[in-house]
Amino acid sequence: MNPESFQNKPSRETLPGMTGRFLHGEHHSLAYWEGKAGTLLPVHQHMHEQMTYILSGTLEMELDGVKHVLNAHDVLLIPPHTPHGGKVITDCRLIDSFSPVREDYK
Amino acid sequence: MNPESFQNKPSRETLPGMTGRFLHGEHHSLAYWEGKAGTLLPVHQHMHEQMTYILSGTLEMELDGVKHVLNAHDVLLIPPHTPHGGKVITDCRLIDSFSPVREDYK
Numbered sequence: 001m002n003p004e005s006f007q008n009k010p011s012r013e014t015l016p017g018m019t020g021r022f023l024h025g026e027h028h029s030l031a032y033w034e035g036k037a038g039t040l041l042p043v044h045q046h047m048h049e050q051m052t053y054i055l056s057g058t059l060e061m062e063l064d065g066v067k068h069v070l071n072a073h074d075v076l077l078i079p080p081h082t083p084h085g086g087k088v089i090t091d092c093r094l095i096d097s098f099s100p101v102r103e104d105y106k
Numbered sequence: 107m108n109p110e111s112f113q114n115k116p117s118r119e120t121l122p123g124m125t126g127r128f129l130h131g132e133h134h135s136l137a138y139w140e141g142k143a144g145t146l147l148p149v150h151q152h153m154h155e156q157m158t159y160i161l162s163g164t165l166e167m168e169l170d171g172v173k174h175v176l177n178a179h180d181v182l183l184i185p186p187h188t189p190h191g192g193k194v195i196t197d198c199r200l201i202d203s204f205s206p207v208r209e210d211y212k
Contacts, residue, residue, distance in 0.1 A: 004180045006159075025183050027155040027205035028134050032181075049133040053112075053201060055161070074111045075138075077131050095159060097203040099133035 006032040012105075015039070017088065024106060028099035035059065035088035043085030048098040050078040057092025061085075112138040118211075121145070123194065130212060134205035141165065141194035149191035154204040156184040163198025167191075 009021040017039030023030045035057070043062065052061065053075045061068045061076055063084045068076055078084050115127040123145030129136045141163070149168065158167065159181045167174045167182055169190045174182055184190050 004174060004176065004182050006179055006181050023157060023181055023183060025155045025157065025185065025205070027186075028157070028203060030157045030159065030181060030203055032159075032179075049131045051129060051131065051134070051136045051203075053136065053138075068110060070110065073113060073138075075129055075136060076110050077129060079131065080133075095201060097134060097136055097157075099131070099205040 014105075015041075020105070022102070022105045024101050027101065028097060029102040029105060031096040031098070031102070031105065033092075033094050033096065035092045035094070037088055037091050039088040041086040041088075043083050045081050045083045047080050048100060048102060049080050050084075051097045052076045052078065053095045053097075055093040055095060057094075058089035059092050059094060060087045060089055120211075121147075126211070128208070128211045130207050133207065134203060135208040135211060137202040137204070137208070137211065139198075139200050139202065141198045141200070143194055143197050145194040147192040147194075149189050151187055151189045153186050154206060154208060155186050156190075157203045158182045158184065159201045159203075161199040161201060163200075164195035165198050165200060166193045166195055 006021045013019045017036040021032045059070045112127045119125045123142040127138045165176045
């Protein structure tokens with residue numbers, strides 16, 4: 001397996017049903033997530049700009065009070081300080097990018 | 107199709123065999139690329155930090171003179187101002203994140 005694979009990075013279950021692996025640079029972070037169907041992502045906000053790209057499965061995201069149903073190849077921009085949360089509809093895999101770096105995920 | 111799909115964003119063939127679609131925020135950009143086997147990506151560098159995540163296919167990336175063969179789920183961090191280039195070994199699909207924003211891709 002390539003040393004650069006996400007699979008070789010430690011995983012963290014940030015909440016039950018949501019497991020992430022992370023790559024951090026100086027200016028931004030990339031996260032790979034696996035979510036289990038039924039997992040609720042409580043509404044929260046942060047100073048980091050976020051983009052969510054769906055690899056597989058279905059994720060319902062609520063952004064600033066508006067619900068978006070996201071499937072493979074959908075991408076959502078979450079501006080800084082914008083309330084967002086969600087629900088994993090079917091088992092899903094997704095990529096999040098964040099800028100600046102998610103120091104709290106280090 | 108979801109309005110947030112990459113498929114709904116205009117595509118640009120930045121060089122023959124390499125087609126991208128882009129999402130830009132304030133702090134970073136996300137790009138979705140489709141590359142055709144045999145396409146050469148000339149060595150170049152930029153002030154943007156880059157992370158390359160492979161969705162499918164095989165891409166050989168040369169980073170600061172070292173070659174990395176990347177397959178699905180591999181991810182490579184390219185620091186700012188670091189020479190990089192590559193060769194599309196098999197038809198591939200990949201995500202690049204950049205920070206700061208790639209104004210030249212707007």
